[in-house]
Amino acid sequence: MTAPPLPVISCRRLTKSYGRHRALSGVDLSVAEGDVFGFLGPNGAGKTTTIRVLLDLIRRDAGEVAVLGGDPRRDGVRLRRDIGYLPGELPMTSRRPARELLAFLGHLRGGVDRRAIDALAERFDLDLNRPVRGLSKGNKQKVGLVQAFMHRPRLLILDEPTSGLDPLLQQEFLNLVREVREDGRTVFMSSHVLSEVQDVADQAAVIRAGRIVALEDMDDLRERALRRVTLTFAAPVDAEDFARLDHVRDASADGSTLTCTVEGSPDALVKAAAAHTVLGLTSEEPDLEELFFTHYNNGRGTGPQEEGSDAAA
Amino acid sequence: MLLHDVFGRFLMDSRRGIIGWMIGVAAVTALYSSFWPSMRETDEAMRAFVEQMPQLAESMGWSDLSTAEGYLGSTVFGLLTPILVTIAAIAVGTRAVAGEEEEGGLELVLAHPVSRYRVVLQRFAALAVFVALLGATVWVVLVALGPALDLDIPAARLAAAALATALIGFSYGAVALAVGAITGRRSYAIGGAAVLAVVGYLGNTFALQQEELEWLRFLSPFYYALDPEPLVNGVDAGYTAVLVAIPLFLAALGTAVFARRDVLV
Numbered sequence: 001m002t003a004p005p006l007p008v009i010s011c012r013r014l015t016k017s018y019g020r021h022r023a024l025s026g027v028d029l030s031v032a033e034g035d036v037f038g039f040l041g042p043n044g045a046g047k048t049t050t051i052r053v054l055l056d057l058i059r060r061d062a063g064e065v066a067v068l069g070g071d072p073r074r075d076g077v078r079l080r081r082d083i084g085y086l087p088g089e090l091p092m093t094s095r096r097p098a099r100e101l102l103a104f105l106g107h108l109r110g111g112v113d114r115r116a117i118d119a120l121a122e123r124f125d126l127d128l129n130r131p132v133r134g135l136s137k138g139n140k141q142k143v144g145l146v147q148a149f150m151h152r153p154r155l156l157i158l159d160e161p162t163s164g165l166d167p168l169l170q171q172e173f174l175n176l177v178r179e180v181r182e183d184g185r186t187v188f189m190s191s192h193v194l195s196e197v198q199d200v201a202d203q204a205a206v207i208r209a210g211r212i213v214a215l216e217d218m219d220d221l222r223e224r225a226l227r228r229v230t231l232t233f234a235a236p237v238d239a240e241d242f243a244r245l246d247h248v249r250d251a252s253a254d255g256s257t258l259t260c261t262v263e264g265s266p267d268a269l270v271k272a273a274a275a276h277t278v279l280g281l282t283s284e285e286p287d288l289e290e291l292f293f294t295h296y297n298n299g300r301g302t303g304p305q306e307e308g309s310d311a312a313a
Numbered sequence: 314m315l316l317h318d319v320f321g322r323f324l325m326d327s328r329r330g331i332i333g334w335m336i337g338v339a340a341v342t343a344l345y346s347s348f349w350p351s352m353r354e355t356d357e358a359m360r361a362f363v364e365q366m367p368q369l370a371e372s373m374g375w376s377d378l379s380t381a382e383g384y385l386g387s388t389v390f391g392l393l394t395p396i397l398v399t400i401a402a403i404a405v406g407t408r409a410v411a412g413e414e415e416e417g418g419l420e421l422v423l424a425h426p427v428s429r430y431r432v433v434l435q436r437f438a439a440l441a442v443f444v445a446l447l448g449a450t451v452w453v454v455l456v457a458l459g460p461a462l463d464l465d466i467p468a469a470r471l472a473a474a475a476l477a478t479a480l481i482g483f484s485y486g487a488v489a490l491a492v493g494a495i496t497g498r499r500s501y502a503i504g505g506a507a508v509l510a511v512v513g514y515l516g517n518t519f520a521l522q523q524e525e526l527e528w529l530r531f532l533s534p535f536y537y538a539l540d541p542e543p544l545v546n547g548v549d550a551g552y553t554a555v556l557v558a559i560p561l562f563l564a565a566l567g568t569a570v571f572a573r574r575d576v577l578v
Binding site for chain 2: 018052055057058059076077078080081083085087089090091092093094095096100103104105107108109110144147
């Protein structure tokens with residue numbers, strides 16, 4: 001008999017105010033074990049406040065919060081043992097080398113294998129012998145990532161993890177996130193935009209004005225995603241042959257060039273095209289971001305752009 | 314293992330500042346104590362000045378400049394090193410919580426499996442070590458220069474005076490640390506500690522001239538440190554206990570509030 005796994009993070013009606021400013025007004029959130037969860041929203045929407053409540057840096061006013069089966073208020077120290085955290089801001093003013101900072105942080109966790117630190121530093125091409133104070137923003141971010149991953153935590157909470165990383169390192173970071181998921185560990189990462197997390201996330205939620213306004217399963221979203229496909233053939237083709245195919249819409253032919261929109265899987269289109277000699281094929285990346293917001297705008301009636309004014313109220 | 318923990322890390326990160334303050338305190342101590350031989354020669358003129366303006370002289374602690382104890386007690390130990398050590402301790406006490414909190418550095422540490430108590434109390438211990446190093450610097454300089462300057466004060470008495478100096482700084486550093494731990498604001502920590510230090514110093518000084526202000530002395534660590542004249546009488550157990558109790562009380566208060574409040578907001 002196996003009970004459904006408890007969520008690694010769950011918040012119910014979580015509220016928090018700073019004086020008269022209401023930062024969180026009833027956040028409901030549930031993150032399943034082994035998932036990569038994208039936590040999206042503009043600046044000031046409540047992303048960082050939510051994350052800090054999870055880590056017990058900030059104490060909630062009301063609502064229920066459970067992280068790894070415990071309450072951060074009561075079991076903060078124990079829970080943080082199993083959490084790796086990357087803050088949104090990493091000041092790092094010490095003149096001591098990065099290796100020393102990481103050794104210190106590892107000591108706070110009761111010791112971390114030095115080889116794990118070296119391996120991560122190598123992956124991110126980070127020189128551990130340089131003083132952290134002089135590091136560029138990107139290199140500081142790498143130090144932050146190393147300390148978050150080095151003790152192989154059950155739960156990773158990453159606040160804007162890809163900011164400051166160049167595209168190559170963003171890919172390396174995403175690979176690392178995939179490995180964590182393959183281990184059955186959980187990643188909760190925030191971002192301004194969906195495109196930064198869409199390749200790895202299983203779920204994504206949008207927070208605005210202190211409330212969750214959208215929650216999507218990323219596989220469902222990808223299924224619904226539209227992509228523009230252009231095929232160039234050796235000889236002119238008839239658009240009608242393609243217009244009837246599954247998932248294909250708006251097919252039009254201009255001589256030997258066919259353009260169409262594919263919703264979901266392009267399988268039928270590719271098989272039909274294979275009957276001809278194909279000279280070229282281009283497929284635009286689906287704009288999940290647009291789809292994501294379109295979907296929830298239809299459901300809610302408020303667009304992501306107009307919300308700013310309610311936030312202050 | 315404490316050296317690898319928050320305590321050691323804080324001292325390690327502050328070590329340039331620590332060394333800088335030690336050099337500064339050593340230089341001031343050496344400079345002013347080395348005036349003593351020439352001071353002794355102008356003994357007559359000084360005595361005449363003190364007789365003409367006894368109140369001013371007394372309030373500045375110059376009532377007895379004819380002995381090495383009197384001279385050092387009113388210059389090095391009565392004014393210069395307590396103020397330097399106090400400024401240094403306020404700087405370190407401010408950084409210990411509020412400074413790092415405003416900078417954002419505290420966030421990373423507190424996101425680790427450490428309690429708030431552990432962080433604040435270890436930084437408080439680091440502050441204690443810092444003022445102890447500054448007190449030890451004063452003592453080492455005076456013991457080293459003593460024979461050359463003909464001070465003729467036993468090393469134990471110098472140690473008692475250096476301890477008193479360090480404890481003045483410790484008290485105000487603890488004020489800065491506690492105010493920072495309670496409010497999270499660097500400006501309140503520095504401002505609160507600096508105002509109390511000025512009030513404490515002036516309170517101890519002017520209370521000597523104005524009887525109705527005498528109660529001010531009892532709020533002043535300067536009074537508990539300097540009034541027993543440690544250069545003459547050695548360590549005064551009761552007053553020293555007060556000077557140790559003040560920072561301990563402040564640390565307990567600051568830690569208790571810090572453990573309960575939101576950080577980084």
